[in-house]
Amino acid sequence: GNSVTQMEGPVTLSEEAFLTINCTYTATGYPSLFWYVQYPGEGLQLLLKATKADDKGSNKGFEATYRKETTSFHLEKGSVQVSDSAVYFCALTVKDKIIFGKGTRLHILP
Amino acid sequence: NAGVTQTPKFQVLKTGQSMTLQCAQDMNHEYMSWYRQDPGMGLRLIHYSVGAGITDQGEVPNGYNVSRSTTEDFPLRLLSAAPSQTSVYFCASTRAADTEAFFGQGTRLTVV
Numbered sequence: 001g002n003s004v005t006q007m008e009g010p011v012t013l014s015e016e017a018f019l020t021i022n023c024t025y026t027a028t029g030y031p032s033l034f035w036y037v038q039y040p041g042e043g044l045q046l047l048l049k050a051t052k053a054d055d056k057g058s059n060k061g062f063e064a065t066y067r068k069e070t071t072s073f074h075l076e077k078g079s080v081q082v083s084d085s086a087v088y089f090c091a092l093t094v095k096d097k098i099i100f101g102k103g104t105r106l107h108i109l110p
Numbered sequence: 111n112a113g114v115t116q117t118p119k120f121q122v123l124k125t126g127q128s129m130t131l132q133c134a135q136d137m138n139h140e141y142m143s144w145y146r147q148d149p150g151m152g153l154r155l156i157h158y159s160v161g162a163g164i165t166d167q168g169e170v171p172n173g174y175n176v177s178r179s180t181t182e183d184f185p186l187r188l189l190s191a192a193p194s195q196t197s198v199y200f201c202a203s204t205r206a207a208d209t210e211a212f213f214g215q216g217t218r219l220t221v222v
Contacts, residue, residue: 032208043114043200043213044153051208089152093208096141096160097168102152 002027006090006101013080014109021075021104023064023090031092033057033066033073038087038103047075047088082108112136116201116214123191123221131186131217133201139212141204142184143168144176146197147216153200159184160207191221 006023013019025031032051036044048057053068062077073090085108090101117132135142143158155168159178173195175187184203188195198218202211 034210036211043215044202044211045213046210049210096166096207097155097158098143098202098204098211099155100145100153102150 002031002092002094002097002099004090004092004099004101006088006104009087009103009105010107011104012107012109015082016079017108019075019077019080019084019106021088021090021106023073023075023101025071025073025090025092027071027092027094029094031094033064034091034093034098035062035064035073035075036089036091036100038089040086044089080106080108082110084108114201114203114212114214116199116217118217119215121217121219123188123219125191125193125221127191129188129191131188131199131201131219133184133186133214134182135184135201135203135212136182137203137205137212138181139203139205140181141207142178143202143204143211144174144184144186145200145202146170146195147200148197156186156199188219193221195219196221 034049035047037047048059050057050066056065087103114135144156145153157176159165201214
């Protein structure tokens, strides 16, 4: 079946550290891949996306590359800020559904 | 733009009561979905719709009903609330299957 697996949290980093949140997927066909972010008390909002193999999505200093050969879409940021503290969800769309990973909570310490 | 609007934001129900969570979007999106978010479980799809008059079940549909009489509205009905339905509920809409999803602010439901 179709699924998304992302690294368990919480992840705690110091400000300006390098961030990687791993995401791998299983899907039939050619899904589009997304990262969403959820700030406390809010709904999810799109962070970045990629719609085909080797595409790189980027936004607010975050990047992720659609790797078909490893079925991965890892999220990276070179220098995190306290304001990046949130829950991050990897997701894919296949046919008419969006399938989410379980989310990774990120804490950034000043 | 209002985007996706969910009401109410908070609700407490007694076991066995019924209620409807409202969701409306003003972006003329065809696709709408309901999710529940529980600690350690991520977002699980309850029901979804690909257009007015068309609905389908997601991963955890039991105990919930939906209808889609208009493009704008996609209410979620709890038929007989149970403590296991205590959760945060999110409604989302998308223009097409592989485009960005827009989420409401969520409804925090407690069933006692």
